[in-house]
Amino acid sequence: MSLSIQSHQHENDTSVIEIHGEVTFENSDQFKEEIDHLIEKNQVRLIVNLSDLQYMSSAGMGVLVHGLKSSRAKGGDLRLVNLGPKMRRVFLITQFTHQFMVFNDNDEAIKSFKTDEKQVS
Numbered sequence: 001m002s003l004s005i006q007s008h009q010h011e012n013d014t015s016v017i018e019i020h021g022e023v024t025f026e027n028s029d030q031f032k033e034e035i036d037h038l039i040e041k042n043q044v045r046l047i048v049n050l051s052d053l054q055y056m057s058s059a060g061m062g063v064l065v066h067g068l069k070s071s072r073a074k075g076g077d078l079r080l081v082n083l084g085p086k087m088r089r090v091f092l093i094t095q096f097t098h099q100f101m102v103f104n105d106n107d108e109a110i111k112s113f114k115t116d117e118k119q120v121s
Helices: 028-040 058-073 085-094 106-120
Strands: 003-010 014-023 045-056 077-081 101-103
Touching: 003 028, 014 028, 014 058, 014 106, 028 045, 028 058, 045 058, 045 085, 045 106, 058 077, 077 106, 101 106
Parallel strands: 014 045, 045 077, 077 101
Antiparallel strands: 003 014
16 A cells, blocks of 8 residues: 655644555655655644554654654644554554644644643743
């Protein structure tokens, strides 16, 4: 299966990145380039929707960590949506659940950035 990535701008200056297919060593650069492109445009409030993710290798996990660090370095964050049972288990084993905020849907994640604004003000 191949990889397809789409990103959309939403309210609260958030960008939702939708992953379709498999993130492997061979195509993880495509995922990283999308994240880097958004951050270069100062779109640092990122939500990665994994509802159509079939598989993610360790290279894909590395891209998530890269995106998290890069977005936070510019005052943003990278949050995850629709983490399936297999990926949730991997996140628990690797203790990634301590690093990433995980939400059930895009709306919940988008609203979480609004809550952050109130806490900062």
